[in-house]
Every structure is written in C-alpha cells, then in structure tokens.
Amino acid sequence: MSFNLNEAALLLIALVIGWLLGLMMSGRGKYRRLWRDEQIAHRQAIKDRDARIEASNARIAELERQSAGPIGAGTATAVAGAVHGRDDLSRISGVSQTQEVALNEAGYHRYSQIAALNAEQEATLEARLGLKPGTITHEDWRKQADDLAHGRKRGLFG
Secondary structure (H helix, E strand, O other): OOHHHHHHHHHHHHHHHHHHHHHHHHHHHHHHHHHHHHHHHHHHHHHHHHHHHHHHHHHHHHHHHHHOOOOOOHHHHHHHHHHHOOOOOHHHOOOHHHHHHHHOOOOOOOHHHHHHHOOHHHHHHHHHHOOOOOOHOOOHHHHHHHHOOOOOOOOOOO
C-alpha cells in the first residue's frame, strides 16, 4: 500500500489533530479527579440529609410517645389553638392562613379581639397585611368575628 504525498499529509494532519484532541480531553486525570470529588461530595450530602431525616423521625417518635393520644390530620391547628388560647382566625371570610399567622404575630388571637377593632387598628392591620385600605370594613371582619365569638356563624363543615 503506497501513499502519495497528499494522502500522507492528510494522514499526518489527522494524527496530529487526534493527538491534540486526546491531550485536551485527558487533562492528565484532572476531570476524572473532579468527577470523583463531586461523587464523594454528593455521597456525603446524601449521608448528611439521611442523618437529619433520621434525627427528625426520632424526635417525632419521641414527641408522639410523650403525647396523650394520636394526632390526626387537621388537628394540629385545633390543638395549638386550644393549648395557647387562640381561635382559628382563618374562619373569617377573607383571612388566609398566612394572614392568620400575621394577625397572631400582631397580637390578635381571639375573635373578640378582631370584633373590638377600631378604625385606627384596622388601618394598621391593613398596612401590616398588605391589604388595600378599607378591606377589613368591606369584608366585614368585625361582624364575622363577633358572630364566630358568640357561636352564631357555622364553619364550612359544621
């Protein structure tokens, strides 16, 4: 098999390009080391996550053993309210769960407190909750709270 000058030159160029690409891709094990380091870091992160989950599950099991009875779905709010003397302010039409938390942080925990709001307190709450001015009056939170405090308004399920 004989090569003419053009074919030999093309073969030599292809070999040189292949050799250069091989050097560029190998990185003398640099990328392999980086990949192994990343795998080790990933395994460690998974171990840390599993350890946190296990610790959380152990804490949950401990709290369940200490509680008087099983806690079912939907009772956490009721239990917290009963223990801390709070009403479920989200039963007021127009009050979301996040707004209820903000109301609790502002010191409003009972329906009677909402029912006793004055205009200045309403304006302060509207600003704190990010509501448009007059929203509390428009949605009649005070009347709803008064009805709930005296048992005149039933919830969605009873």
